[in-house]
Amino acid sequence: MIWNVVEDCNDYNDKPTCWACEINSPIYxxxxxxxxxxxxxxxxxxxxxxxxxxxxxxxxxxxFNQAESLIKE
Incomplete structure (x- = not known):
């Protein structure tokens, strides 16, 4: 899985607070x-x-690990 920082959501110190991963899942x-x-x-x-x-x-x-496990289910 490739996670990308959603830079529009960075905090005031420009630290990441949100990540997105394209999964194309029928469930999610x-x-x-x-x-x-x-x-x-x-x-x-x-x-x-x-x-x-x-x-x-x-x-x-x-x-990250739990998200990967969810997708494998």
Whole structure:
């Protein structure tokens, strides 16, 4: 999986807070997203302009790993 930083979402210090990966999944749609929140990182997908959180992890590396596992299911 290739994750790209969504630079429009960078914080005030220009640090990434959102990543997107094109997956073209019949379940999750065209993209999977990882978004930093106050408690960690949300793994999300978008349906009809609404983001739906699949899971939340404490660490970014765990979010990437869990997202990859979700796509393999």
């Amino acid at each position: 749609g065209k993209y999977l997203w990882i978004t930093k929140n106050s408690n960690g990182y949300d793994i999300e997908y978008n349906i009809n302009d609404e983001f739906i959180t699949i899971a939340t992890t404490l660490y970014l590396c765990d979010a």
